[in-house]
Amino acid sequence: MNRVRFAPSPTGFLHIGGARTYVFNWLYARSTGGQVLLRIDDTDAGRNTEESLRSILDGLRWLDLPWDEQHFQSKRRSSHVQAARALLASGAAYRDFTPEGEGQTERAAGEPWLFNPGMRELGTAESDRRADSGEPFVARFRVPRDRPGGATFKDLVYRKQFRRFSDIEDFALLRSNGDPTYHLASTVDDGELGITHVIRGQDHLTNTFKHILLLEALGFDRPAFGHLPLLLGPDGSKLSKRRHGALVSVTNYRDMGFLPRGFVNYLSLLGWSPKNNQELLEVPQLVEAFRIQQVLRTNAVVQFGDKPGSAQCDPKAVWLTGQHLRRMPIGQLMPYCEHVLRDAGWWLDELAGRRRPWFIEAVDSLRSRLNLLSELTTRCRAYFRDDYGFEAKARNNLEKSGVREMLHVLADRLDASKEFTEKSVEQEIRSLAAERGVKAGLLINGSRAALTGQTVGPSAFRVFTIIGKARCVKRLSAV
């Protein structure tokens, strides 16, 4: 059975690039009946933060693509250290006593750094003696640089890869404080956790040669590798927490009102496409269509600005959420709406009880003009609250001659009428307009303005029934 892993390090919040990597891992696993492991790569104790871990877990949970196993790399430390000892013992690795920061002279001269002089050939006896005397060292992998040829692997995305042994530097396995490095920990874990497919960012493409060498030295089966093109910011640089800030945080998209399925749909289209011009896809459809071999090799730019608000996100991401929002079964949409109202402090228990049908009706009437869930509490305020304001254009509609007075009359008539449906309201409005010899539009638009403070929204008659008779009479009389 296939086993894939997503291995973020908790040194910053989960960003879009990480989420895309997770989505592709997940899609690959699910499309092949495999399992997804979440492995928190927390070997760099100094840089880990609790907050980052929370951001990663929150962001991942929000995506609603569940994983099967969860691991913490820090808890597997003894395995890593043991592996390093074995490599040292077999001679596949050696101790490098060069003090930190020294020994990069070639690099300064423009030559590539491959290893520190004199350390590869240190005899066992001397190496042991210096280590025993407490001299700090880093454990390095002894790359077989005298061997002709090089390391090869067939990347699922980038195809055949080759690198000369002589171009691979003797990378560190253990730092001088005894901590395992990423290369060691990651490789040992991939081996021991039975990972069959390593799907990760293209920034690891050249690291893979080191991992292959390590895997081989440790006697693990080699997993398949698939590297994903990178996500770039509008400035063309690799997405990073440092450079692009909270703007690219997954939880930020959640808070802006994106729908998980819309966001996942958007991410899935970055570097991959189903090749049939279909862009709006549900998660099951993505699983069905996803093929790792057809992932592209070109980096993709994620659009976003530096000011807050929906206009600053990639418009396609917004559009996709809007599409899902108006197409998904209303029952699936309601829990998200409830959350939004709760977060705004607008929630009323009766919306889950007596007024549940009304709540569903209202959302269903409103959703064709929403793109993000958050618009429920911004543009749709007047449907849920009585303390709404008036836009300038709405005010203008009310200022038109005779409108206020007619709206007051309308309020009285509606109040007096037993019936209150879209049809009955339309009749009242049209007959009043006819009586006064004015165009119905004047009253229709005036009503919308009075009832919602806006000039835009659902059909005016619909607006009446959503808001309800009592509130309509009150609002019309009040203008």
Place this chain on the structure above:
RNA sequence: GGCGCUAUCGUCUAAGGGUUAGGACAGGGCCCUCUCAAGGCUCAGAUCGGGGUUCGAAUCCCCGUAGCGCUACCA
């Protein structure tokens, strides 16, 4: 500097030897219409440059150029 990866509309992408180089988002226009959306129709918009190979190249090869990644006792 060294090693590597990549290059199609503004952005995401399709076409992988023969197409008027297709679609989507964003933008313009029209239709629908009580407004705004949605929906339908439509316009504009691209093969990085130069050489090859070929009857024919966006597609294959080479050279440039540009971008990105790696080059750490970060991951």
